[in-house]
Structure formats: C-alpha cells, structure tokens
Amino acid sequence: MSSAPLARKAPLRWGVNYTPSDSWFHSWQDFNIDAVKADLESIASIGLDHVRIFPLWPLLQPNRTLIRPAGIADVGRVVDAAAEFGLDVSVDGLQGHLSSYDYLPSWVTSWHRRNIFTDPDVIAAQAELVTALAKEVTSRENVLGMTLGNETNQFAVARHPEKHVTTPAQMGEWITTLVDTVKKVWPEGMHQHSFDDNVWFIDSSPVTPRHAASLGDATTVHSWVFTSVSRLFPAGHPARTLFADYLVQLADSWAETPTRPIWLQEIGAPYPAVPQEQAADFLEASLRPLMDTPNLWGTTWWCSHDVSRKLADFPELEYTLGLLDSDRKVKPAGRRLAEMIEAEKRNPTVPVQRGTALSFDSGDEATGIGRSVTDPSGEVFAAWLELAARGEKPTLVRESKLADAGYLAARGINKVLTAGQVGARPAATGDVPVVSEANIWAETVEA
Amino acid sequence: MSSAPLARKAPLRWGVNYTPSDSWFHSWQDFNIDAVKADLESIASIGLDHVRIFPLWPLLQPNRTLIRPAGIADVGRVVDAAAEFGLDVSVDGLQGHLSSYDYLPSWVTSWHRRNIFTDPDVIAAQAELVTALAKEVTSRENVLGMTLGNETNQFAVARHPEKHVTTPAQMGEWITTLVDTVKKVWPEGMHQHSFDDNVWFIDSSPVTPRHAASLGDATTVHSWVFTSVSRLFPAGHPARTLFADYLVQLADSWAETPTRPIWLQEIGAPYPAVPQEQAADFLEASLRPLMDTPNLWGTTWWCSHDVSRKLADFPELEYTLGLLDSDRKVKPAGRRLAEMIEAEKRNPTVPVQRGTALSFDSGDEATGIGRSVTDPSGEVFAAWLELAARGEKPTLVRESKLADAGYLAARGINKVLTAGQVGARPAATGDVPVVSEANIWAETVEA
Numbered sequence: 001m002s003s004a005p006l007a008r009k010a011p012l013r014w015g016v017n018y019t020p021s022d023s024w025f026h027s028w029q030d031f032n033i034d035a036v037k038a039d040l041e042s043i044a045s046i047g048l049d050h051v052r053i054f055p056l057w058p059l060l061q062p063n064r065t066l067i068r069p070a071g072i073a074d075v076g077r078v079v080d081a082a083a084e085f086g087l088d089v090s091v092d093g094l095q096g097h098l099s100s101y102d103y104l105p106s107w108v109t110s111w112h113r114r115n116i117f118t119d120p121d122v123i124a125a126q127a128e129l130v131t132a133l134a135k136e137v138t139s140r141e142n143v144l145g146m147t148l149g150n151e152t153n154q155f156a157v158a159r160h161p162e163k164h165v166t167t168p169a170q171m172g173e174w175i176t177t178l179v180d181t182v183k184k185v186w187p188e189g190m191h192q193h194s195f196d197d198n199v200w201f202i203d204s205s206p207v208t209p210r211h212a213a214s215l216g217d218a219t220t221v222h223s224w225v226f227t228s229v230s231r232l233f234p235a236g237h238p239a240r241t242l243f244a245d246y247l248v249q250l251a252d253s254w255a256e257t258p259t260r261p262i263w264l265q266e267i268g269a270p271y272p273a274v275p276q277e278q279a280a281d282f283l284e285a286s287l288r289p290l291m292d293t294p295n296l297w298g299t300t301w302w303c304s305h306d307v308s309r310k311l312a313d314f315p316e317l318e319y320t321l322g323l324l325d326s327d328r329k330v331k332p333a334g335r336r337l338a339e340m341i342e343a344e345k346r347n348p349t350v351p352v353q354r355g356t357a358l359s360f361d362s363g364d365e366a367t368g369i370g371r372s373v374t375d376p377s378g379e380v381f382a383a384w385l386e387l388a389a390r391g392e393k394p395t396l397v398r399e400s401k402l403a404d405a406g407y408l409a410a411r412g413i414n415k416v417l418t419a420g421q422v423g424a425r426p427a428a429t430g431d432v433p434v435v436s437e438a439n440i441w442a443e444t445v446e447a
Numbered sequence: 448m449s450s451a452p453l454a455r456k457a458p459l460r461w462g463v464n465y466t467p468s469d470s471w472f473h474s475w476q477d478f479n480i481d482a483v484k485a486d487l488e489s490i491a492s493i494g495l496d497h498v499r500i501f502p503l504w505p506l507l508q509p510n511r512t513l514i515r516p517a518g519i520a521d522v523g524r525v526v527d528a529a530a531e532f533g534l535d536v537s538v539d540g541l542q543g544h545l546s547s548y549d550y551l552p553s554w555v556t557s558w559h560r561r562n563i564f565t566d567p568d569v570i571a572a573q574a575e576l577v578t579a580l581a582k583e584v585t586s587r588e589n590v591l592g593m594t595l596g597n598e599t600n601q602f603a604v605a606r607h608p609e610k611h612v613t614t615p616a617q618m619g620e621w622i623t624t625l626v627d628t629v630k631k632v633w634p635e636g637m638h639q640h641s642f643d644d645n646v647w648f649i650d651s652s653p654v655t656p657r658h659a660a661s662l663g664d665a666t667t668v669h670s671w672v673f674t675s676v677s678r679l680f681p682a683g684h685p686a687r688t689l690f691a692d693y694l695v696q697l698a699d700s701w702a703e704t705p706t707r708p709i710w711l712q713e714i715g716a717p718y719p720a721v722p723q724e725q726a727a728d729f730l731e732a733s734l735r736p737l738m739d740t741p742n743l744w745g746t747t748w749w750c751s752h753d754v755s756r757k758l759a760d761f762p763e764l765e766y767t768l769g770l771l772d773s774d775r776k777v778k779p780a781g782r783r784l785a786e787m788i789e790a791e792k793r794n795p796t797v798p799v800q801r802g803t804a805l806s807f808d809s810g811d812e813a814t815g816i817g818r819s820v821t822d823p824s825g826e827v828f829a830a831w832l833e834l835a836a837r838g839e840k841p842t843l844v845r846e847s848k849l850a851d852a853g854y855l856a857a858r859g860i861n862k863v864l865t866a867g868q869v870g871a872r873p874a875a876t877g878d879v880p881v882v883s884e885a886n887i888w889a890e891t892v893e894a
Contacts, residue, residue, distance in 0.1 A: 026509040029476070030517050058505070062473040065759040070477050102557035107760050109556075110549035110608055121759075161557055312512040312568075313554050 006294050006351045013298025014341050015050035015088075016043055017266060021305035021326045025098060028059055031074045037081050042328040043304050044085035047341040052090045052265065052300050053078055054098060054150060057129070058105040064125045067132050076136045083142040090300075091137060092194070093130040093182075094149030099307070099318050102155070109162075116155060117166045117174045127181040138186040145189030146182050147265070148175065151222065153195035153207040168367050171206040175215045190297075192216035194265055197227060199368075200250055201375035208368030213254035218297055221247045222266035223286070226317065229376050230273035232427040239376070239385055239427065240273070241285035246384055246396075248290045249354070250374055253396035254362070258410040261297040264290065268302035269333060270317040279320075280336035287340065289393075294351035301337065353412025354395035358384050358419065362398040376427070383422035453741050453798045460745025461788050462497035462537075463490055464713060468752035468773045472545060475506055478521045484528045489775040490751050491532035494788040499537045499712065499747050500525055501545060501597060504576070505552040511572045514579050523583045530589040537747075538584060539641070540577040540625075541596030546754070546765050549602070556609075563602060564613045564621045574628040585633040592636030593629050594712070595622065598669065600642035600654040615814050618653040622662045637744075639663035641712055644674060646815075647697055648822035655815030660701035665744055668694045669713035670733070673764065675823050677720035679874040686832055686874065687720070688732035690823070693831055693843075695737045696801070697821055700843035701809070705857040708744040711737065715749035716780060717764040726767075727783035734787065736840075741798035748784065800859025801842035805831050805866065809845040823874070830869035 020027040021042075022035050043051060053075070060071040079089045095103055108114050114122050130146065137143045156166045166174070175193045182191045192215075198205045199212050213219045223244035233239035244267050251262050267286060269279035287299060306322035307314050323334030330338070360380045363370010374380045374396070387394035397416060401407050408414075467474040468489075469482050490498060500522070507518040526536045542550055555561050561569050577593065584590045603613045613621075622640045629638045639662075645652045646659050660666045670691035680686035691714050698709050714733060716726035734746060753769035754761050770781030777785070807827045810817010821827045821843070834841035844863060848854050855861075 023513060024510070026513060026515075029506065029509065030515060059476065062476065063471070063758045063760070065757060066470060066473060068473075068477060100558050101553040103553055106548040106550055111547050112760060113608065161560065310512060311510045313510070313559060 006353065008294070008348065008351050011348060012291060012296065012344060013050060013300075014048050014337070014344075015052060015090075015298060015300040016046075016048050016304045016323060017300055017302045018043065018051040018053050019303040019305050019307065019322065021308070021324070021328055024307055024311055025054055025056055025095070026311075028056055028071070028074065031077070033077055033081060036078055037084065038328060039305060040078075040082050040085045040087060042324050042330070044087055046323060046330060046334050046338045047345075048087065048337075050088040050090060050144060050298075050300070051082060051304070052092060052147070054092045054095050055133070056098075056103045057094050057096055057149075058103050060133075061105055061125065061129050063105075064107045064121065067129055072132050072136045075133060076140070079137050079140045079143055083140070088142045088144050089137070089140075090144040090147060090190075091133055092147045092150050093133055093178075094126060094152060096149040097151050097154045100315050104155075113162075115164045115166065117164055118170050123174065123177060126178060130178055130182050131185055134182050134186040134189070138189065143189065145191045145217065146186065147191070147220070148178050148182075148193045151194055151196045153199055153205065156206050157198050157202070158204050166206040168206050168208050168211070172208075172211050172215065175207075175211055179216050190217045190261075192218045192220050192263065192265075194220045194222065196222050197224070197247065200247065201228075201372055203363075203369045203372045205368060208365070209250075209254040209362070209371055210365050210368070213251060213260065214256060218261040218263045219251045219255060220263050220265040221251050223247050223264065224266070224268065224270060226270040226273045230270075232376055238389065239381070241282060242289060242385060242388055243376070244286045245290040245293075245388075246381060248293055248296065249384075249395040252293070252295065252411075253357075253360075253398055258407065259295055261295055262293065263297045264299040266300065266302045268317075268321045271320045272316075276320055277332075279331070279333040283333045284336055284340060289388075291344075291349040292352045294353055296351075306331075352393075354393050355412060355414040356387060356392045357395045357397040357411075357413045357416050358387060358422065359397050359399050359402060359416050360419070362400055365400070379419040379424065379426050382424040382426040383417070383419035386422050386424035387417070453800065455741075455795065455798050458795060459738060459743065459791060460497060460747075461495050461784070461791075462499060462535075462745060462747040463493075463495050463751045463770060464747055464749045465490065465498040465500050466750040466752050466754065466769065468755070468771070468775055471754055471758055472501055472503055472542070473758075475503055475518070475521065478524070480524055480528060483525055484531065485775060486752060487525075487529050487532045487534060489771050489777070491534055493770060493777060493781050493785045494792075495534065495784075497535040497537060497591060497745075497747070498529060498751070499539060499594070501539045501542050502580070503545075503550045504541050504543055504596075505550050507580075508552055508572065508576050510552075511554045511568065514576055519579050519583045522580060523587070526584050526587045526590055530587070535589045535591050536584070536587075537591040537594060537637075538580055539594045539597050540580055540629075541573060541599060543596040544598050544601045547762050551602075560609075562611045562613065564611055565617050570621065570624060573625060577625055577629050578632055581629050581633040581636070585636065590636065592638045592664065593633065594638070594667070595625050595629075595640045598641055598643045600646055600652060603653050604645050604649070605651050613653040615653050615655050615658070619655075619658050619662065622654075622658055626663050637664045637708075639665045639667050639710065639712075641667045641669065643669050644671070644694065647694065648675075648819055650810075650816045650819045652815060655812070656697075656701040656809070656818055657812050657815070660698060660707065661703060665708040665710045666698045666702060667710050667712040668698050670694050670711065671713070671715065671717060673717040673720045677717075679823055685836065686823070686828070688729060689736060689832060689835055691733045692737040692740075692835075693828060695740055695743065696831075696842040699740070699742065699858075700804075700807075700845055700848075705854065706742055708742055709740065710744045711746040713747065713749045715764075715768045718767045719763075723767055724779075726778070726780040730780045731783055731787060736835075738791075738796040739799045741800055743798075753778075799840075801840050802859060802861040803834060803839045804842045804844040804858075804860045804863050805834060805869065806844050806846050806849060806863050807866070809847055812845075812847070826866040826871065826873050829871040829873040830864070830866035833869050833871035834864070 755773040
C-alpha cells in the first residue's frame with residue numbers, strides 16, 4: 001500500500017563516476033586537460049548532470065607533510081573543465097581503494113605501516129589533505145561536495161590482506177573528524193563517506209549501518225550484484241535488478257531522520273553476472289523501481305568509460321562497465337540512460353512513500369552486530385522480494401522504530417510485516433559469501 | 448706484507464648518490480629541470496665525476512602494462528643535465544627501497560600481491576621497464592650503466608614485514624634475467640645489482656655472496672655502520688672506520704675473477720653513530736684505507752643533499768647524510784671529499800695488492816649458508832681488525848681457494864692466516880643484530 005504522492009524538493013540527479021578513458025586514474029600523473037575535456041564532453045552528451053572524481057592519495061600526498069600543490073590544482077582544473085560542459089562535480093578525497101587496486105602512500109605501508117583510521121599523525125595528515133582539496137574547489141560554483149574516499153571501509157574489513165584493525169567507535173570517530181574537517185572550510189557542500197555493502201551485511205564490519213545512515217549529509221549506497229546476489233540468485237531472477245532498490249530501502253530504514261538524503265553513488269552492470277548485451281536492460285530495470293524514493297538525491301552510475309584493454313590485471317568486469325567505451329563512444333547502456341534522463345526531464349517521476357514495510361531486528365546498533373539478518377542470503381531479503389513480487393513496493397523498518405508512531409507516519413508506513421508472516425524461502429542458507437571484486441581477482445590469480 | 452705496486456687502468460671514480468634537495472625523490476612527480484640543474488651544479492662543485500640516480504618504480508610503471516613515456520624521458524633529461532656539469536650518470540631501475548620507504552606499484556601489492564622475484568608476469572614487466580630506461584639513456588655519452596634497483600634484496604629478507612619468499616636459485620635467476628635484459632639493449636654499460644650487507648652476513652639471505660661477486664659487471668658494496676658495527680664497537684673504535692675496507696676486501700674474496708671491479712656504491716656517515724661534527728673525519732678515515740684496492744672502480748657517497756626537514760618520518764639519520772645541505776651549501780664532509788678528490792687528481796693513490804690474507808670457511812657457497820662467519824660480531828672480523836691494527840693491511844680469502852696457487856698469485860696473496868692463528872677476541876658473542884634503518888624506524892615508532 002502506498003501513501004499519497006509527494007512533491008520533490010529538487011529534481012533527481014543523474015551522474016557518473018568518472019574513469020578517464022586514457023590511462024584510467026594514472027592519467028593524474030600526466031595530466032592532460034584536453035583529454036579530460038574530451039571525456040567530460042562525452043559524458044555530458046548522455047545528459048548527465050554531475051561526475052564523481054577520484055584523485056589518488058599517494059600522488060597528492062607522497063610524504064606525510066608534503067601535499068603537492070600541482071596535484072591539488074589539477075583537481076580544480078577538472079572541476080573547471082566540467083563546468084564548461086554543464087557538469088557538477090563531487091570530489092572523493094582519499095583513494096584508497098579503486099577497482100581492486102589499493103593506493104596507500106609509502107608513509108603508511110610496509111616499514112612505515114600505521115593504522116590509517118586511528119593513528120593521530122595519519123589522521124592529522126588526512127585532515128590536511130581533505131582541507132587542501134576542499135579549499136581548492138569550494139569557491140567553484142559547480143561543486144557538490146566531498147566524499148572522504150571511495151569505499152574507505154575496505155581497508156578495515158576482515159577479508160583485507162592487510163586489514164587496519166578498527167572498532168566501530170574508532171571508525172565513527174574517524175569519519176566524524178574528517179567530515180567535520182571538510183565542513184569547516186566548505187560548510188555549504190554535501191559531504192559524505194562511502195563504503196561497500198559489507199557495511200549493511202557483515203556483523204564484524206567496523207563501519208556500521210548507523211555510521212552509514214547518520215554521519216555526513218547523505219547516506220551513500222554502492223550496489224554491486226557480483227558480490228553475492230548474482231551468486232545466490234540465478235540469471236533472470238528479479239533479485240538481481242531489485243537489489244539496488246533493496247539497498248536504498250535498507251539505507252532508508254537505518255536513518256533516524258526520515259528525510260535524510262540517500263545517494264545511490266555507485267551502481268554498475270558487472271560482467272559476467274550481467275551479460276554485456278543485457279547491460280542496458282539491467283540499468284533500466286535496476287533504476288526504475290527506486291526512482292520514486294522520496295529522499296533519493298540521485299544516481300551516479302559506475303562508470304563513465306571502459307578501462308582500456310591496454311591496461312593489465314583489472315578484474316574482467318572493469319573493462320566493460322562504462323557507459324562509453326575507451327574511445328568515448330556511447331554504448332547501449334549509455335544510450336538507455338540518456339533516454340531515461342530525457343524522459344525524466346519531460347515527465348519527472350513522482351515520489352511516493354511506501355506504505356508497506358518489512359520489519360527486521362537490527363540487533364546491537366552501536367556495534368552493528370545483528371545486521372547480517374538483512375544480507376541477501378537471509379529470510380528478510382527473501383520476504384522483501386516476495387512482497388515486491390506481490391506488487392507491494394515494500395520498504396524496510398527496524399523493529400526498534402515500530403513503537404515510534406511519529407517516525408512511521410513521517411515515512412508514510414501504514415502496514416508492517418515480519419519475514420515470518422511473509423514466509424518466503426531464502427535463496428540459500430548458511431553464510432553469505434563475503435566477496436568483493438578484489439577477492440574475485442585474488443581468487444583468479446590463485447587459481 | 449704487500450706485493451709490488453700496480454698501475455691503475457683508470458682513475459678512481461668519485462661520485463654521489465643524488466638525493467634531490469627539493470622534495471627528495473617525490474620531485475619526479477613535479478619534474479623541474481632547473482632545480483635538477485642547480486642540484487647537479489652544486490654536486491659538480493665538489494669535484495665529483497658521477498651521480499647515481501633513482502626513479503621510482505610506481506611512478507614509471509603504475510600499471511603492469513603502462514610505462515609512462517614522460518617518466519622515462521625525465522630520466523633522460525637528468526642525464527643530459529648532468530652532462531652540462533661534467534657528470535656521468537648511473538641509473539637505478541627498480542625503486543623499490545629507499546631510505547626506509549618501500550615503493551612498489553599497486554599491481555604487486557595488497558589484493559594484487561605477487562612475488563616480485565619469481566612471478567613470470569612481474570619479471571616480464573620489470574624487463575620492459577629496465578629496457579625502456581636503458582633504451583632512453585644508452586646513446587648518451589655520459590651514462591655509465593644501470594643497477595637493477597637499490598638494495599632490491601631488502602624485499603626478500605626475513606625481517607621484511609611483507610617478505611617475498613625466494614630461494615637463492617630463484618634470486619640468481621632473477622638477477623641474471625634482468626642484467627641480461629639490460630645488456631641486450633645496452634651492451635657497453637657497466638651493469639650490476641645492489642643489496643645491503645645482509646648479503647654478506649646473513650645465512651638466510653636469498654641473495655648470496657656468490658650472486659654479489661659473480662652477477663653483473665661489478666660487485667657493489669653498501670657500507671653502513673649503523674646496522675651492526677656501531678652497536679658492537681664503541682665510538683672511536685677503528686672497527687667503525689675500517690668497516691668499509693673490510694666489506695671491500697670481503698667482496699674481493701668472494702669473486703672468482705681477481706680483477707672483477709668493486710664499486711663502493713654507498714657509504715655514508717650516519718648520525719648518531721657518527722656525530723655530525725665528525726662526519727668529515729669519518730669520511731676520510733673510511734675511504735683512505737680502501738683507496739689503494741687495485742680493482743676498486745670508485746666510491747659513491749650517500750648522499751648528495753640532506754633530506755629537507757619539511758619532509759616527515761624519515762629515520763633521523765637521513766636528514767643529515769648529505770655532502771650538501773638542502774639549501775645546496777657544501778657541508779664539512781663535502782669539503783673534505785672535495786679536498787681528497789683534488790689531492791687524488793694531483794697525486795693518484797697507487798694501487799697495492801695485499802699480501803696478507805685472513806682465510807675463512809665460506810660454507811655452502813651455492814646457498815650462502817655459513818657466510819655469517821664473517822659478520823661483524825665474529826672472530827673473522829675481530830682477527831682482520833687485529834691484523835689491521837698491526838699494520839698488515841689485510842685482505843680476506845676463502846679457504847676453498849687456498850689450493851689454487853694461480854688465484855692466490857693473481858691476487859698477490861703471499862701470507863695466509865686463520866682467525867685462530869690471530870687469536871683476537873670478538874667484540875660480541877651471539878647473534879649479530881640484524882637491523883636496517885627501516886628496522887630502526889619501526890622500533891622508534893613502536894616505542
């Protein structure tokens with residue numbers, strides 16, 4: 001059951017994670033503004049309104065006390081180039097992790113290894129870097145804000161070969177410190193942290209759903225079906241195209257403030273889970289169900305340009321994720337997105353609150369222990385899919401909020417079911433596979 | 448007892464390991480030919496004839512199949528700039544390890560970790576890189592040759608936190624493959640590999656003394672008293688200033704070919720083992736005893752310019768190792784070296800073979816097991832020091848060579864003693880401390 005339609009405060013935003021067509025992020029080393037402009041022009045041709053950009057931490061800050069002015073200035077030049085093509089820019093600070101590769105400066109690795117989340121000197125240096133980036137771009141009119149870094153949680157997850165051991169409390173402090181640092185010099189920006197779906201599903205992840213849904217100005221969602229959904233559900237199963245919507249609703253359920261913005265900051269069509277000729281359909285089928293989410297800020301597809309085959313060792317999926325190929329030609333998924341954006345301009349999706357909510361026990365919210373109840377192998381996801389199949393357009397709600405009538409009313413929830421009441425059978429039992437593309441790459445190499 | 452004086456085939460070479468005064472090796476990222484020229488001019492002012500230079504591997508080859516043409520070209524530009532000041536250049540390929548920092552590209556670390564000495568794809572990529580470097584510089588008249596990388600053995604030693612496990616046979620193959628690769632495109636250069644003194648002293652080191660003294664065109668020696676000698680022998684003890692000579696003689700003893708060149712490729716005056724006001728005396732006292740070694744190619748001091756205090760986290764000793772400070776002003780040690788070079792030009796040191804040799808059991812030369820008998824805590828070093836104190840100017844000889852009269856004659860050895868016959872008491876018993884500046888840094892951080 002849906003509540004009454006709402007008015008959108010601002011149009012849905014449509015963007016792309018910008019992966020430079022020539023030399024990927026290594027292009028920062030041989031910065032070529034003409035190549036950047038050609039990329040951005042090709043991105044703008046799809047009708048997108050923003051890009052998310054990724055400088056590399058070791059290149060910007062090769063020594064703890066050396067932030068390269070030229071590197072910072074290049075970030076500003078990308079922002080200016082984007083303005084020429086009507087694109088806004090969101091800047092990620094600490095990369096960090098990108099497409100299976102880790103980039104950490106030598107002053108926190110090997111002999112100099114220090115915990116990047118808890119060492120006071122490291123945090124002070126990170127604060128210097130995000131401050132330098134914020135100062136560089138804040139006066140530009142086409143900047144949106146900053147994300148602390150791409151999926152920074154990955155350096156703290158159990159599966160990481162060089163995990164930085166961190167408690168939820170320490171991680172909360174780290175995120176808060178750096179978001180506050182950015183806000184100090186750039187108060188009007190929309191600033192956030194980002195993470196993969198371990199944060200929603202893995203009990204031991206030190207970044208918790210509470211961190212996800214309370215720190216920073218928006219809750220970010222990265223939706224990748226290859227990590228577990230495509231392993232649990234066969235090709236053609238609606239679980240695959242509904243997963244992004246599920247994550248958006250889950251993100252919504254963890255927020256204390258019902259109006260907190262949600263940014264679907266990454267979603268892609270990963271081969272072979274999504275065959276290339278189905279990428280356009282996957283894109284549309286994944287985005288349509290969630291576009292009416294009232295507090296959805298926007299969607300940022302991963303990624304702009306295919307990684308060139310000239311570059312080695314990427315997980316296979318990275319070579320084909322682009323809306324454009326590495327020659328800047330629009331691919332079918334890019335054309336489909338362009339059509340959706342065009343249609344959306346003509347006839348904007350009406351935001352609709354979801355009356356039906358599936359409740360779940362959110363466990364110990366301070367540590368996140370218990371969150372795994374919502375992972376894709378469990379009965380919550382199965383029940384949510386079943387409700388969706390019945391045409392309910394379900395959302396999710398934490399049991400701990402069920403006694404809060406004001407909260408339920410604010411979200412428009414008027415019908416609450418438990419997974420037991422729905423009675424759907426989970427796709428699989430046992431542990432959810434805990435993987436990432438980096439794991440997949442490692443498995444490939446070991447094989 | 449010394450044999451008759453010999454004639455030198457070529458004058459002793461005098462050089463310095465070039466550490467850029469502004470931003471250290473991070474200056475490759477913001478390559479400024481004027482700053483390079485100013486550095487090289489200040490180096491030439493001391494009277495030196497060559498520099499050893501160090502590009503950074505991750506900057507030159509950020510992806511396995513991406514070698515940055517601009518990065519390679521910058522190496523060529525440094526060579527050309529050196530020519531303007533009458534300096535020859537030796538190029539180190541794979542950095543690798545420098546001053547406690549490890550620089551490995553992201554495609555061999557973390558999720559992409561692969562053994563950098565044995566993985567066929569990695570070796571092929573390394574071969575591509577050293578080939579690109581060799582091709583860039585080989586036609587220049589002022590290039591000397593290439594070293595595979597600075598102390599590449601450090602990535603394979605037991606104490607390394609992320610050791611790449613390698614057998615002596617594998618390491619021999621790796622060095623041979625890459626030296627042969629360089630020779631193929633640059634046959635006339637003097638090419639070598641380099642390593643710290645673990646290779647001479649630590650039984651488990653996969654780079655063996657045999658590799659040191661047989662692979663490449665010269666045997667390199669890196670002499671650093673802080674690793675163990677300054678811990679074993681008190682300030683003022685002759686062991687400290689004779690250590691470089693000992694290493695040179697030890698290198699000589701491991702060569703099958705008595706005329707094989709020895710390059711004292713690194714030696715420095717590390718604070719606090721060497722107080723700064725004693726650096727000039729330490730320099731002269733360390734170099735004088737070994738200058739008459741007939742097959743000594745030359746000496747290359749570490750380093751040209753102090754690391755700027757603007758850069759953080761270097762081991763304390765790195766901030767004061769320069770012959771010049773970070774403002775390019777010549778320091779007392781630089782002036783002393785200039786005086787020595789000037790005097791050497793007027794009155795070259797006459798090479799002298801050493802008649803007296805201390806013999807040692809070299810153990811299993813294929814694996815290097817047994818080499819630790821010569822470490823600075825043992826009776827061999829103690830006996831060698833005792834002979835030196837008696838004015839014998841001793842060299843060293845492997846027991847396995849004592850029956851080879853031709854070999855002994857070629858080296859001019861006419862008197863052989865065992866450590867037992869000399870009867871000196873070692874400075875310390877038990878295990879030799881296995882340290883490096885990286886360890887020292889790590890200890891500091893942990894403390």
